[in-house]
Amino acid sequence: MVDQNNPPLFNTYKSFFSHQPSDQHRMAETDECELPLIDLSCLKNSQAQMIQCKRDIVTASSVWGFFQVVNHGIPEELLEKMRSIMVNVFRRPFETKAKERLFDFSPHSYRWGTPSATSLKQLSWSEAYHIALSPSPQQEKQSTRQTIEEFATLMSNLAHQLSSVLSEGLGYEGTYLKDSCTCNTCYLRLNHYPPCPIIDEVFGLIPHTDSDFMTILVQDQVGGLQLMKDGRWIAVKPNPNALIINIGDLFQAWSNGVYKSVEHRVMSNPHLERFSVAYFLCPSYDTMIQSQTEPSMYRKFTFKEFRQQVQADVKLTGHKIGLPRFLA
Ligand SMILES: O=C(O)CCC(=O)C(=O)O
Ligand SMILES: [Fe+2]
Numbered sequence: 001m002v003d004q005n006n007p008p009l010f011n012t013y014k015s016f017f018s019h020q021p022s023d024q025h026r027m028a029e030t031d032e033c034e035l036p037l038i039d040l041s042c043l044k045n046s047q048a049q050m051i052q053c054k055r056d057i058v059t060a061s062s063v064w065g066f067f068q069v070v071n072h073g074i075p076e077e078l079l080e081k082m083r084s085i086m087v088n089v090f091r092r093p094f095e096t097k098a099k100e101r102l103f104d105f106s107p108h109s110y111r112w113g114t115p116s117a118t119s120l121k122q123l124s125w126s127e128a129y130h131i132a133l134s135p136s137p138q139q140e141k142q143s144t145r146q147t148i149e150e151f152a153t154l155m156s157n158l159a160h161q162l163s164s165v166l167s168e169g170l171g172y173e174g175t176y177l178k179d180s181c182t183c184n185t186c187y188l189r190l191n192h193y194p195p196c197p198i199i200d201e202v203f204g205l206i207p208h209t210d211s212d213f214m215t216i217l218v219q220d221q222v223g224g225l226q227l228m229k230d231g232r233w234i235a236v237k238p239n240p241n242a243l244i245i246n247i248g249d250l251f252q253a254w255s256n257g258v259y260k261s262v263e264h265r266v267m268s269n270p271h272l273e274r275f276s277v278a279y280f281l282c283p284s285y286d287t288m289i290q291s292q293t294e295p296s297m298y299r300k301f302t303f304k305e306f307r308q309q310v311q312a313d314v315k316l317t318g319h320k321i322g323l324p325r326f327l328a
Helices: 009-018 022-028 040-044 047-063 076-090 094-099 143-169 176-180 249-254 303-317
Strands: 031-033 037-039 066-070 110-112 127-132 187-193 203-208 214-219 225-229 232-236 243-247 264-267 274-281
Touching: 037 040, 037 047, 040 047, 040 143, 047 066, 047 143, 076 143, 076 187, 076 214, 076 274, 094 110, 143 176, 143 187, 143 214, 143 274, 187 203, 249 303
Parallel strands: 031 232, 037 066
Antiparallel strands: 066 243, 110 127, 127 187, 187 274, 203 264, 214 243, 214 274, 225 232, 225 264
């Protein structure tokens, strides 16, 4: 199991494994579900089909906070290219990953494990690259970087298309998010979950909600993603043709709780490694997040304030508190 390319998760956190909490086994009782599946080609069909499709997107975002889309317009070859970039990036020696800048994206940010964790429950058995997507000068670019930018652009278009359907669903013009999410703050996260054969039921990524407007996730077929539905964890069945969309905290606040930012987590696998890439649709830091209806569940706040509060809470308590901090 010792792989020189993987971060030293076991050696760093081995003390956690001798104190397994007694409720650890409860995690095993998880049903598997298929998320609502939306065929985006219907948005280009007859008026009636388009209206139904938009309704399905709105309903899924209100009831589940999660759905999957097919015919999303991201070419299969591009998804495959992204996958092989990701695999190659993570299959480099740990020392290199910890030291080197990635494809000239800045700020470079490689994360592994959970530095603030004090117990198994707070540990994410994974490594990740955070790739900031602020516009870059049109210089000569490595082909890898070009692929990543091409991928990010298509993800951004898709995120805007969906968020404009969701804005319309609340009765607004579809342009609000387009104007505030100028992509200075949008980012990609490449996730790698090495196998964790030590004990069952270790988080690949601890339970969290996303601190953005909307996330688009490309996952492989290994599985492990779970989400909270009606007070229970359910496992998402991977679909090779679909992308997963989930609503983030900012959309929940802006929609005054109509769209749900749902807690999710990734379980590690004892035998298989897993890869995923997520695109996060975020507004510029000074964007005011404010519900358009009264009474508002949350006080208004800027994205900057929200980020800072999340970071401060994680530092102080070991976990994100998020929206409950901003209740009116
Ligand atoms: O890898 C996954 O399935 C989920 C990743 C995720 O939730 C995140 O990066 O915020
Ligand atoms: Fe997430």
